[in-house]
Amino acid sequence: MVRYLGGKLINIVFSLLILATATFFLMKAVPGDPFTQEKAIPPEIKANIMAHYGLDKPIGEQYLIYMKKLVQFDLGLSMKSQDRTVTSIISQSFGTSAKIGAFAIVISVIIGVYLGMMAALRHRKLVDNTAMFLAVIGISVPNFVIGSMIQYFLSVKLQIFHVAGLESPIDYVLPTIALSTLPIAFIARLTRSTMLEVLTSDYIRTAKAKGLTPRAILWQHGLRNGILPVVTYLGPMTANIITGSVVVEQIFGLPGLGAYFVDSVMNRDYTLIMGITIFYAVILMAARFITDVLYIFVDPRIKLSGGVVKS
Amino acid sequence: MSQTAPSPFEKLEHKHQEAEVIATESRSTWQITWARLRSNRWAMTSLYILIAITLLSIFCPIFSPYTSYTNNLDNTFASPSAKHWFGTDNLGRDLFTRTWLGVRISLIVGVAAALFDLIIGIIYGGIMGYAGSRVGGAMNKIAEMLYAIPHLLVVILLSVVMGSSLTTIIIALSITGWITMSWIVRGQILQLKNQEYVLAAQSMGASSARILFKHLIPNTLGPIIVTVTLSVPSAIFAEAFLSFLGLGVQSPASSLGTLIGEALSSWTIYPWMMFIPASLLSITMLAFNIFGDGLQDAFDPKMKK
Numbered sequence: 001m002v003r004y005l006g007g008k009l010i011n012i013v014f015s016l017l018i019l020a021t022a023t024f025f026l027m028k029a030v031p032g033d034p035f036t037q038e039k040a041i042p043p044e045i046k047a048n049i050m051a052h053y054g055l056d057k058p059i060g061e062q063y064l065i066y067m068k069k070l071v072q073f074d075l076g077l078s079m080k081s082q083d084r085t086v087t088s089i090i091s092q093s094f095g096t097s098a099k100i101g102a103f104a105i106v107i108s109v110i111i112g113v114y115l116g117m118m119a120a121l122r123h124r125k126l127v128d129n130t131a132m133f134l135a136v137i138g139i140s141v142p143n144f145v146i147g148s149m150i151q152y153f154l155s156v157k158l159q160i161f162h163v164a165g166l167e168s169p170i171d172y173v174l175p176t177i178a179l180s181t182l183p184i185a186f187i188a189r190l191t192r193s194t195m196l197e198v199l200t201s202d203y204i205r206t207a208k209a210k211g212l213t214p215r216a217i218l219w220q221h222g223l224r225n226g227i228l229p230v231v232t233y234l235g236p237m238t239a240n241i242i243t244g245s246v247v248v249e250q251i252f253g254l255p256g257l258g259a260y261f262v263d264s265v266m267n268r269d270y271t272l273i274m275g276i277t278i279f280y281a282v283i284l285m286a287a288r289f290i291t292d293v294l295y296i297f298v299d300p301r302i303k304l305s306g307g308v309v310k311s
Numbered sequence: 312m313s314q315t316a317p318s319p320f321e322k323l324e325h326k327h328q329e330a331e332v333i334a335t336e337s338r339s340t341w342q343i344t345w346a347r348l349r350s351n352r353w354a355m356t357s358l359y360i361l362i363a364i365t366l367l368s369i370f371c372p373i374f375s376p377y378t379s380y381t382n383n384l385d386n387t388f389a390s391p392s393a394k395h396w397f398g399t400d401n402l403g404r405d406l407f408t409r410t411w412l413g414v415r416i417s418l419i420v421g422v423a424a425a426l427f428d429l430i431i432g433i434i435y436g437g438i439m440g441y442a443g444s445r446v447g448g449a450m451n452k453i454a455e456m457l458y459a460i461p462h463l464l465v466v467i468l469l470s471v472v473m474g475s476s477l478t479t480i481i482i483a484l485s486i487t488g489w490i491t492m493s494w495i496v497r498g499q500i501l502q503l504k505n506q507e508y509v510l511a512a513q514s515m516g517a518s519s520a521r522i523l524f525k526h527l528i529p530n531t532l533g534p535i536i537v538t539v540t541l542s543v544p545s546a547i548f549a550e551a552f553l554s555f556l557g558l559g560v561q562s563p564a565s566s567l568g569t570l571i572g573e574a575l576s577s578w579t580i581y582p583w584m585m586f587i588p589a590s591l592l593s594i595t596m597l598a599f600n601i602f603g604d605g606l607q608d609a610f611d612p613k614m615k616k
Contacts, residue, residue: 015456026472136604140597142548144555145589148575156579243463247555251575262556265471273471277464 075275086275097256108183116191138185147178164253238287354605377405424546427485432492440500499531533610
């Protein structure tokens with residue numbers, strides 16, 4: 001088990017190295033620099049600015065300096081917001097994104113698993129068909145469309161919620177809905193197809209024959225196996241929610257990390273773009289790692305096979 | 312080997328050829344699949360909708376009296392009317408023309424990205440599956456590492472680096488999108504490569520490339536077609552997402568994402584500007600998803616979700 005998780009960790013470190021390197025050189029390949037303005041700056045001043053940010057050194061040296069700082073969790077200075085470090089921008093804005101993201105994950109898992117289970121229990125009945133039709137819609141309608149629509153109908157027309165901003169707890173509702181529709185739909189489909197398989201398996205028949213109540217069969221034997229793919233989906237779900245938060249924060253005007261990311265891309269704020277990209281990647285890898293660890297606890301078969309698991 | 316042992320088998324004459332006569336018309340896998348697909352009402356409806364949307368996106372802009380950039384500043388934010396079926400935007404451009412051009416761009420991006428995924432995925436995945444465990448394993452490791460890098464972030468980064476254009480988006484989507492396809496192909500090849508017909512081809516001296524592309528790949532077409540169909544809507548989504556953020560297709564060209572993004576600032580007053588492109592985008596993606604699901608069922612009824 002230690003070897004298995006250790007291998008995963010080494011993979012993560014390599015992926016991050018590749019990503020950091022690729023991002024660094026991509027950023028350097030972008031034409032123009034963050035200090036290009038409508039009014040030309042005198043060359044001496046520009047040289048000074050470039051020197052301040054270390055942009056005058058040869059590219060190989062810049063890379064080494066960046067990587068060295070990166071290892072010490074120093075992401076450098078933002079090039080557009082003066083005197084702010086990338087780390088401080090991230091730590092200030094991530095809280096908002098994290099809260100909405102966490103709500104979305106919890107709600108997606110609860111509603112998704114519930115819908116999927118209900119659909120599997122009433123296979124090919126009205127509940128099943130309705131739930132699966134809703135799921136296809138949830139997968140097909142882009143989150144920014146859902147976000148804009150609920151904003152229009154619930155805030156502008158019915159005035160139940162504030163249109164934008166994040167002042168009271170109720171303002172979290174709409175962004176959370178917009179973020180969680182896709183994961184809910186996905187989880188519902190996953191849970192349904194696994195549960196259909198699980199419910200027809202031999203051990204469920206044994207459990208029935210033992211005389212267990214349907215409730216116990218469903219929750220103890222059915223769900224524990226049916227939820228495995230949902231655990232695997234945790235990684236991709238985090239990715240979905242991260243990218244989703246970029247547009248959702250834009251729509252609802254939230255001061256989150258996603259909004260900063262779009263701004264930094266628009267402004268060509270190299271250090272901020274790199275910093276946020278790497279930060280997102282770290283979160284994502286962490287989610288994948290947690291998935292691997294969770295899997296060991298949820299799936300008893302992994303322990304039996306002596307830790308050599310091929311995922 | 313110095314000497315060949317006498318064959319334990321004796322050659323027989325074919326005598327009972329009548330027994331081999333097939334009573335009913337034989338149907339190929341493709342015919343069976345097609346029959347199954349045709350009996351799926353939802354999938355067929357989606358197919359017709361997709362065909363209709365494609366035709367409309369080709370012909371509407373051609374026959375429209377406006378172009379995507381003819382503006383009329385005296386007639387901005389017009390409501391839908393006989394003259395402008397979908398109304399006009401903030402510069403008085405005809406939204407009917409722009410919307411259908413947008414659908415066209417979305418479809419082009421979706422299909423092109425899916426095709427690139429297909430080509431790269433088949434080649435990489437095929438080699439990954441057919442090569443020995445060392446080469447294949449190393450290739451798989453590389454794919455895993457690339458896959459771990461968040462998809463849309465790469466696309467965003469690339470569109471920053473290469474400037475926003477249609478080509479950029481297609482390239483960016485293909486760079487990240489082929490990995491899933493290559494895994495599907497790999498899984499299929501791993502299952503098939505120990506089959507007898509592969510051994511037969513090997514013993515006849517066929518090259519690895521020939522076995523891979525003549526014998527193995529054609530047998531994996533079913534799952535590949537399903538994956539391609541289902542990767543079209545995700546490419547369409549990614550393009551719309553980028554354009555919505557202003558990182559994709561740039562004005563005066565329009566994509567559905569651009570139109571939705573442009574409408575966002577004024578749509579509380581002019582809601583149709585948002586509703587029309589948003590519903591077309593959703594319907595297109597919905598149709599692709601339902602059709603893809605139908606294809607999956609048709610190719611593999613056991614895998615019925």
